[in-house]
Amino acid sequence: MNVLPLTPPGRAPLRVLTIAGSDSGGGAGIQADMRTFALLGIHSLVAVTAVTVQNSLGVKGFHEIPVDIVAGQIEAVATDIGVQAAKTGMLASSEIIDTVADTWTRLGLAGTVPLVVDPVCASMHGDPLLHPSALESLTARLFPLATLVTPNLDEVRLITGIDVVDADTQRAAARALHALGPRWALVKGGHLRSSAHSPDLLFDGADFYEYDSVRIDTPHDHGAGDTLAAAAAAALAHGYPLPDAVAFAKEWITECLRAAYPLGGGHGSVSALFRLSDG
Template structure:
């Protein structure tokens, strides 16, 4: 595949922020985001929202970072280093979501810096990572600020009430998500397990764009959603259009799935480390 341009040694790379939780097992969250950023030649900026206690078997618990610290991380970086794109992951609570939205608007980032919202509601094992009361904050506070939202099918159902089972219901879900305010909505089809393909559908309120890939047969797919969103945000920071950025992110996560490896006694992570061997 073709990659994003790497910075010349000594030159400042593009800067992309992850606003997400820390995964102690290293498979998802900010750890997955930073691996993708580094291997795409992007400088990582971080606002940690929560610290999880997890391994390859599941999430044992998490601790929310105080909202003033979360806001402070975003403010410190935006006022000094500058942010060229950002993506969100685990946000845990309505208070955290409201704080991020308020900080994003307050520092003039809304509408100027591409924001990819990956609405993480639960881990791949089904462990909750978002308080149920926070769904309304996602819909009303953060989605209207988003350049792109990237839910999986379980998250689509929680956010819209639509059960995606085929291409028709996938289009219904994309329309419902877009009506919540983002510029673009991506309905990922990776959880349509009956299909030999992984069809993703992008919608801007007028036109649909379809992205397909042959499903990679692996049980090691921890962090796939984070990786897709991080790669897409990286492409947006380089000036890609949203459809081109999503196409790049789709190709990147497919290769990361192809390179996934076992870890511990459960699900291993998708791996961006394949690029080191090229």
């Protein structure tokens, strides 16, 4: 696959900020984001929103970071180091979501720095990662600031009430997501298990863009959503037009799924490490 260009040694690479939770098992969350950023030649900036207690079998609990610390992390890196793009992952509560939205706007980043919102609501095991009361804050406060939203099908159902089972319901879901305010909405088809393919659908309010790949048959897909959103943010930092950024992210996650490995007694992780042996 074509990968993003690396910055020559000694020169500052592009910077992308992840605003998300920490995964103690290292498969998803900030750890997955930083792995993709590093292997795409991006310098990672981090605002930790929560610390999770989890492994390959599931999430045992989490602790939210105080909102002033969340805001402080974003401001510290944005005002000194600079941010070319950002993504969000686990935001845990309405208070944290409101803080992220307020800080993003106050710093003048809204509309100037691409923001990919991965609306993390639950882990792949079904363990909650977002308080139910926070879902409204997510869609009302953060979606209107988003360049791109990237929910999986379970998250689409929670947000829109639409159960995506085929191409028609996927289009209806994309329209419903876009109506909540993001510039672009991506409805991922990775959980559409009835299909031998993994069809993703992008919508900008006028046109649909379709992305397809053969489904990779692996149980080890922990961190797939984080990794795709991180790759899209990295491509946006490089100046890719949004449809091209999604195409790149789709290729990237397909290769990461192909390289996925077992870990612990449950679901293993997708692997961006394939680039270390690429070409």
